[in-house]
Amino acid sequence: MSDQSPDEDPFVTVVVVTYNSAATVGETLSSLAGQTYPADRYAVHVVDGGSTDDTEALAAEYGAGFHVVAGGTIGACRNYGIDLAEGDYVAFTDSDCAVPATWLRSHVDRIAGTEDHVVGVGGPNRPFPSDPPFAKLVGSLQGTVFGSGGSPQSHAIDRVREVRSVACCNVCYDASVFEEHRFDGEINVGEDAEFHFRLSEAGYRFLFDPAIAVSHHLSATFADYCKKSRSYGYAMARIQRRHGKVIRWYSALPSLALLGGSLAGLDDLRRGRLRNAPLLALSFLLVSGYATRQVYRDRRSGLALLVPVMLAAQYTYYGIGFAEGLTTPEPVPQELP
Known part of the structure; x- marks a missing residue:
């Protein structure tokens, strides 16, 4: 003081x-x-x-x-x-x-x-x-x-x-x-x-x-937006891995969604008919539609129609980064000579 x-x-x-x-x-x-x-x-x-x-x-x-x-x-x-x-x-x-x-x-x-x-x-x-x-x-x-x-x-x-x-x-x-x-x-x-x-x-x-x-x-560009989403996912996974605890309950959801979506798609291919894909698409449309409406109310711009693409990219890149953060081996400390 x-x-x-x-x-x-x-x-x-x-x-x-x-x-x-x-x-x-x-x-x-x-x-x-x-x-x-x-x-x-x-x-x-x-x-x-x-x-x-x-x-x-x-x-x-x-x-x-x-x-x-x-x-x-x-x-x-x-x-x-x-x-x-x-x-x-x-x-x-x-x-x-x-x-x-x-x-x-x-x-x-x-x-x-x-x-x-x-x-x-x-x-x-x-x-x-x-x-x-x-x-x-x-x-x-x-x-x-x-x-x-x-x-x-x-x-x-x-x-x-x-x-x-x-x-x-x-x-x-x-x-x-x-x-x-x-x-x-x-x-x-x-x-x-x-x-x-x-x-x-x-x-x-x-x-x-x-x-x-x-x-x-x-982020001023779509590429930078994707890059940052991936780095945030990676960082959050590393932090939670370090503590052995869930810091933010929702941080694993994008990775789980990617895994679940992939498994659902493979199941549809195995069955030879679309069963899971329509439900997944409907769920995403509801989520992205709500977010699009909120963004339009804030911005009053037709660019709000990009929100579904942005959300899909954000979840995908964050999920990839989170998975990388969970699976990448910790660096081995170098011994001093």
């Missing part, structure tokens, strides 16, 4: 983890420099995994601290930022995000006076207004139960409530939680889900406030 007079705002350390993000980190740092929170009551630190672009120059331009963890995972870089932190709170946003001017003030006001078991506050992330139509479509799809599993990052959650996890692109922690808990320094994707799982197992919770939103550059 920092020493401060009763009428001073608590000091906040803001950590931005980055790697070769010169194209977007300027927006992030510019938004952090324009906060309504008193400038002498917060500091911004950029923790870099070893970029080869102009990220360092941009950090200097906006007066942010710049620190390199060469080859570091996202988890390791977050921990390094925590080591740098001073004050009562530690906030994180990502280097492809922009925060509103009231971001720190909203977080501090919301977290102040919360119960002891609440260790932080988070909120949704939404596409930039200037992002391409496909990225906005991704954002709307994430706002549906079938696009995100109803996770707290979804802007469809419209009230303040306690949750077990939030996205690290938009979170503010009570710094005291880091006295005993840290991110897993070996994890590069899904490090926030793994960390928050351990916190939830210890009895801690977060407040999710849908009014504290950040802008986030989401």
Whole structure:
């Protein structure tokens, strides 16, 4: 805890983890420099995994601290930022995000006076207004139960409530939680889900406030969308395999659906008639139709008709990644000479 007079705002350390993000980190740092929170009551630190672009120059331009963890995972870089932190709170946003001017003030006001078991506050992330139509479509799809599993990052959650996890692109922690808990320094994707799982197992919770939103550059192309879906599936499987526990009950559903669909198709081929395929197709049409309706209501765009294709790709690639994460052997530690 920092020493401060009763009428001073608590000091906040803001950590931005980055790697070769010169194209977007300027927006992030510019938004952090324009906060309504008193400038002498917060500091911004950029923790870099070893970029080869102009990220360092941009950090200097906006007066942010710049620190390199060469080859570091996202988890390791977050921990390094925590080591740098001073004050009562530690906030994180990502280097492809922009925060509103009231971001720190909203977080501090919301977290102040919360119960002891609440260790932080988070909120949704939404596409930039200037992002391409496909990225906005991704954002709307994430706002549906079938696009995100109803996770707290979804802007469809419209009230303040306690949750077990939030996205690290938009979170503010009570710094005291880091006295005993840290991110897993070996994890590069899904490090926030793994960390928050351990916190939830210890009895801690977060407040999710849908009014504290950040802008986030989401997948701008279909190929990137598929790639990220696969990497998320892989990461979630590895995390659950490491703990030997189910972290998110729905995470295995895409893989199970792929397996079940394949077996059903093989059974139809064996029987020489379509019996299972029509039922599977009807089920998918009902799910994708509901999601399409929700996305259209949000976007009012004919591009919502792409939702069935996007859902099919998301489930397929996530399911493949999850299966890979379950079956890929753990790397063998190298013995030192």
